[in-house]
Amino acid sequence: MRLRIEQRPEPSAQMRIAAPVIATALTFLAGSVLFAALGYDPLITLHAFFVAPLNSINGLSEWLLKASPLILIACGLAVGFRANIWNIGAEGQLIIGAIAACGVGLFYPNPESPLLLPLMFLAGTGAGMVWAAIPAFLRARMNTNEILVTLMLTYIATLLLSFLVHGPWRDPAGFNYPQTALLPPAAMFEPFDYAYRLNPSVFITAVAVVLMWLFADRSFLGYKMSVSGAAPLAARYAGFRESSAVWTGLLAGGAAAGIAGMAEVAGPLGQLSPQISPGYGFAAIIVAFIGRLNAFGIVLGGLLMSLLFLGGETVQMTLGLPAALTRIFQGVLLFFLLAADFFIYYRLRHIPEHA
């Protein structure tokens, strides 16, 4: 008996629902084996991973705080991904957004102005879009590969940040250490409650999710972009310009990442240092794909990634599980999730031996 992989004539509706369930079941199974083999009670460990982090208000607040930038960026990226525009430099666009926003916050003449936060928002958005406009221009005009350009610009953004915090923007009262002064209170989002860190920037993410849904499922431009992603030749025949898809896709990703950078610096960070993003720009790519490039899928994907991260810390704290083991477990879950999605579009067929 042989097996063959073949494309389904239609994406399977049952598998669409079953895939995440199968993936979760397989992950729990593989995780249990892994934990048991190392001498940890699987049930207690899984509880510590997925339930304990959300047992308190602080836990919920941290959960949303961590998920928010992931969801926001993934929404922006998905706009481009649907049209096969591969912006993998959201990390750099986030950093540039954070730099621009922090620059406004630090150097605006009136540090108590209520306009400070809106200006920082505009600066972050604009800077992220400018950073994404470079690969958009190069791709639209010179057909340069946007994967390479967006990735390379991430390194440039990192070095620019490093230059600023080691040089001109360094905190004069900071013993020459590489970080800026703390932003004035008017340049920071005020947390809902000072006992927790969650702040109103989550509403920006909520708006972005709705916009993404409207754009992708309800707008003509979104439809054009999906078509140029699915069938570029057909799109061209119908008169859809490829360059408009390139610009829209990259600018949406850049704007979202820039806003996320602004929200980090005006939220949990409060200053610039040489490292400001725990890889949100890259993790958001995974989130976009776990969410199948769909607004509400992305929300679930972002919440899952964030929970995995918090859970990894909780098991380390409460059970002493080594960090490497928790990372293996996170990898297993992502693997099963993405692998199970494969069976929505493909199936295994038995092929009789004598055929």
Next chain:
Amino acid sequence: MFRLTRRQFLRYSGATGVALSTGGLAQAASAEDPLKIGVVYVSPIAEIGWTKQHSLGVDAIKNEFGDKVAITVLDNIFMPQDAERVFRELAASGNQLIFGTSFSHGTPLQKVAPRFPKTAFEHCSGIVHLANLGTFEAKYYEGTFVAGAAGAHMSKSGKIGFIGGFPIPDIVGPANALLLGAQSVNPEITCNAIFLNSWFDPGKEKEAANTLLSQGCDVICSMTDTATGVQVAGEGGAWSIGYASDMAKFGSGKHLTAFVLDWSTNYVRAAKGVAEGNWKAEARWDGLAAGVVKMAPYNEAIPADVQGKLKQLEADIGAGKLHPYAGELKDQDGNVKVAAGSVLSDTDIRGMNWFVRGMIGKLG
């Protein structure tokens, strides 16, 4: 090498996990509640390096207090956003003493500490201390001064090399002291300095070490978190000086010495203070005298009389008879920065952003 280290790390951390979990069960049974201590590392514990030396400090607490303490360790917490959450969680879950071990933990600790006024926080390489946030730091420059003297005794080319992460005072100061120590033996000696602009980049470090070798440096001091500099120097037939841990086994027999960091007194003192209820937030800054900085065993190739001189140097610095930054000190352009007869103030040492005369290279 890397693979081996990683495997050992896995084994080690696995063992720690088991030890901690069984330890926790044993304590739950005992009548008296153990002192709960939380420690946050910036990277995984490797065979050598910054975090390894901190883990030895934590081991010192375990040796001293046994099952009277319950220690929770988190590693690889680097980003400020994550650090703040972790410190908050540790404090909220009842840890009475919490250690942050990296400069990047500073701002998060300053935000969390005021919310938990009954918890004692200790921050290694911190610059801000609060009512319940103490800091501790090592006088690296005392170690590099002695190491520089050792290098000058062995150097034939009269050129030593220095590799650092970033041009911040914590690195620039020790680089200066390395050369000053060398100049105390040979006034004509010079030092080429290269900054990697990264805390951890073995690839770049290898390139930097090769560059220094091709520039004629025959002693290389690498103040980074890897043994790469020591390794490349040894393979190229040059002497090397290790940092944080004794790196002799990576040096192909050419490892002169290392300025080793030993934080155990800081860890044990803080734990004792909290256990006895008399902990106070202090800003501690210790070197050779307190044993926070130690010289690793000198290479046998160093003649016995020179080794005697180096030991004398350690003793003199420890006793305060000799100050590494004693005047007259000139900067690269020949301007007098410290007049003869005076020494650089502690504040100026912590803010050192200039190179002494004889340093070759630029800051930033």
